[in-house]
Amino acid sequence: MWAFFHKLGSPRWFYGIAARLAPWCWGLALALIVVGSVWGLAFAPSDYQQGNSFRIIYVHVPAAFLAQSIFIALAASGFVFMVWKVKIADMAAAMMAPLGAAMTAIALLSGSVWGKPTWGTWWQWDARLTSMLILLFLYVGVMLIRRAFPRPLSGSKAASVLAMVGVINIPIIKYSVEWWNTLHQPASFTLTERPAMPTEMWLPLLIMVLGFYAFFAAFTLTRTRTEILRREGSKRWVKELFKEDA
Amino acid sequence: MSACSTDVEPAVVAVKEAGAGLGMALWATFQRDLVGVARRPADALTPLVFFAMVITLFPLGISPEPERLAWIAPGVLWVAALLSALLSLDGLFRADYEDGTLEQLLLAPHPLSLLVVAKVLVHWLTTGLPLALMAPLLGVLLALPQGSYLALSVTLAVGSGCISLIGAIGAGLTVGLARGGMLLSLLVLPLFMPVLIFGTGAMGAALSGGEWLPHLAVIGAMLALALASAPLAIAASLRISVHG
Amino acid sequence: MRLCLEARQLACERDGRWLFHGLDLILGAGDVLRIEGPNGSGKTTLLKVLCGQISDVEGQVLWDGRALPKARADLLANLLYLGHAPGIxxxxxxxxxxxxxxxxxxxxxxxxxxxxxxxxxxxxxxxxxxxxxxxxxxxxxxxxxxxxxxxxPLWILDEPFTAIDVDGVSALEQRLVEHAGRGGAVLVTTHHALANVPGLRRLSLSGPAREVA
Structure with a gap:
């Protein structure tokens, strides 16, 4: 177990294994997203209250899921990096953060696009959207602090600490905002909390969510490989790698 | 702990003996920072004056009508308090960082996470607490209705404890950066939002004649969590800033 | 416990450049060791590594036979460190x-x-x-x-002679000698020759890190 863990932490080993895994993840992501979106957008029944505008959940929900999961992954990577000094965890975290921020932005945008026909306004201080907005701020903080230090290692550590602090706060923020929301506006109907969604509606949603996760895995593997080359460019094994190719 | 004298043989000690002086080190650091504030009262007064000025902007910017002011008063008071806390947080470790005493603090034979609590406590005593005591006065200016003054002071006093602790993490991370103050605001403001929600919630409850103590309990719980976990994060962030 | 600070095969890289490489060092009771080298040769970094402030280096630092960071608390309990800034x-x-x-x-x-x-x-x-x-x-x-x-017992002093006048310099030199004489150890960076310190050991960081006679 420990041997495996340390092996995984070696950039060289990870570089090789990621190269083998990545194509599978990309293929899976592509297949799931194509099936999910065609099914969700063309074949799933339309909502009796909202008509076709509800179909944006096939983007909104997976993006929101990823936005939250990626922040947790950031904190977990930060922990692994700080405690066991596994550099690969930090490289992955550096690559994941912008994707997480992008997913948060997509969730916010798709939420407000959905809000226009439903609520009649582009922005409503709905509990989920508000939490999502705060999450975006947290992502921005983690990304900014990483670049703020003259030494990359200090930036990595600072980003790790901030991600861990953020992840402890996320549930607190989430529940506070939900509580605040019920205080100020009695429950109106929201995009994601819907009573009894029929199977033909949620099955494509599930496929889309899985597709997004596969995309996240593929993206992280591929980007981390690039980051390994960037950071370890002066190491012998990297130089040998390219000598063989040439 | 040992007596001090100029002609004692240097002796190698185990850390347990040295650790006995923790209480002394905490007290000395607490006292040192407090004396520092007392010698430069302007530093402690600036956030309070800033607080009062921000409050003054609202009647000018919105309307002097008491009804309207009363409606926004709880939120305005809390938001202004958060902003003025930010102003003082930037300086929490900066002077120590620049004159080298922060490095010495990191080298003390005591857990850094405990030593920083002494510093944060001074910060709260000299910014958060005065702010909480001054807020009712500004509440009068904003026509804050009777019945919420106590809630305002007490929740601000407890809430500003959370803010000092959480803010110190950001202050620790940005202390070595040239334009750290700006970044500090971005890092810690999102983390202040739960405190803001329950602080204004308590005042809302007090104003509508409800119970505000449950809200205070929630802020108290946040303070307990912050007390338990923030010092570790503050210590980690200071080590990053001082040594990379 | 005894006074023994040891470094084994220390190597430190900054910005793609090796500050020092394969550095071995033992400091015991009665030693005064001066670290030498031009500006930017890593003297301060080495001092910080030796007292456990910087840990992202290769090799080991041991206090009383036990490796940092485990022995860090014990080391700090016995250390007086004066840094670049006066700390006042x-x-x-x-x-x-x-x-x-x-x-x-x-x-x-x-x-x-x-x-x-x-x-x-x-x-x-x-x-x-x-x-x-x-x-x-x-x-x-x-x-x-x-x-x-x-x-x-252990003094690590980074440029302690900065801004000190002539009288102060000789008094400080005397103090280092006395400290070593009473069984303490001193690790110091300075541009002063420390001519009055008998048995002064010197470690040069210019070129391959090694003790010079």
Missing amino acids: KAHLTAMENLRWYQALAGHRCSDRELGAALAEVGLAGFEDVVASQLSAGQQRRVTLARLVLSRH
Whole structure:
């Protein structure tokens, strides 16, 4: 177990294994997203209250899921990096953060696009959207602090600490905002909390969510490989790698 | 702990003996920072004056009508308090960082996470607490209705404890950066939002004649969590800033 | 426990450049070791590595036979470190500055003892002057008063002679010799020759890190 863990932490080993895994993840992501979106957008029944505008959940929900999961992954990577000094965890975290921020932005945008026909306004201080907005701020903080230090290692550590602090706060923020929301506006109907969604509606949603996760895995593997080359460019094994190719 | 004298043989000690002086080190650091504030009262007064000025902007910017002011008063008071806390947080470790005493603090034979609590406590005593005591006065200016003054002071006093602790993490991370103050605001403001929600919630409850103590309990719980976990994060962030 | 600071095969890389490489070092009771090298050769970094402040290096640092970071707390309990900055708070008096340091180290001192230490470094009469009104050299002397009171066996001093006048330099040299004579150890970076220190060991960081005769 420990041997495996340390092996995984070696950039060289990870570089090789990621190269083998990545194509599978990309293929899976592509297949799931194509099936999910065609099914969700063309074949799933339309909502009796909202008509076709509800179909944006096939983007909104997976993006929101990823936005939250990626922040947790950031904190977990930060922990692994700080405690066991596994550099690969930090490289992955550096690559994941912008994707997480992008997913948060997509969730916010798709939420407000959905809000226009439903609520009649582009922005409503709905509990989920508000939490999502705060999450975006947290992502921005983690990304900014990483670049703020003259030494990359200090930036990595600072980003790790901030991600861990953020992840402890996320549930607190989430529940506070939900509580605040019920205080100020009695429950109106929201995009994601819907009573009894029929199977033909949620099955494509599930496929889309899985597709997004596969995309996240593929993206992280591929980007981390690039980051390994960037950071370890002066190491012998990297130089040998390219000598063989040439 | 040992007596001090100029002609004692240097002796190698185990850390347990040295650790006995923790209480002394905490007290000395607490006292040192407090004396520092007392010698430069302007530093402690600036956030309070800033607080009062921000409050003054609202009647000018919105309307002097008491009804309207009363409606926004709880939120305005809390938001202004958060902003003025930010102003003082930037300086929490900066002077120590620049004159080298922060490095010495990191080298003390005591857990850094405990030593920083002494510093944060001074910060709260000299910014958060005065702010909480001054807020009712500004509440009068904003026509804050009777019945919420106590809630305002007490929740601000407890809430500003959370803010000092959480803010110190950001202050620790940005202390070595040239334009750290700006970044500090971005890092810690999102983390202040739960405190803001329950602080204004308590005042809302007090104003509508409800119970505000449950809200205070929630802020108290946040303070307990912050007390338990923030010092570790503050210590980690200071080590990053001082040594990379 | 005994006084023994050891480095094994230390190597430190900064910005793609090796500051030092394969550095071995043993410091025991009675040693005064001067680290030499031009600006930017990694003297301060080495000192920080040796007292456990910087840990992203290759190789090992051992205190009393046990490796850092496990032995870090024990090392710190026995260490007096003077860094680049004098570490003096501008708004506190010389006495208050010194008192804080003694309390931090867990040494209880009376005002009389603190005053005697300040007098020893030539600051008699300046005990209650706020540090911002002292000259740079006088502020340094407040820092050096810590050495007078120190019970720490290991001293790591980064450029302690900065801003000190001629009399101060020879007094400080004398203090280092006395400390070593009483069984302490000193690790110091300085551009002074330390001509009056008998048995001075020297470690050069220019070129391959090694002790020079």
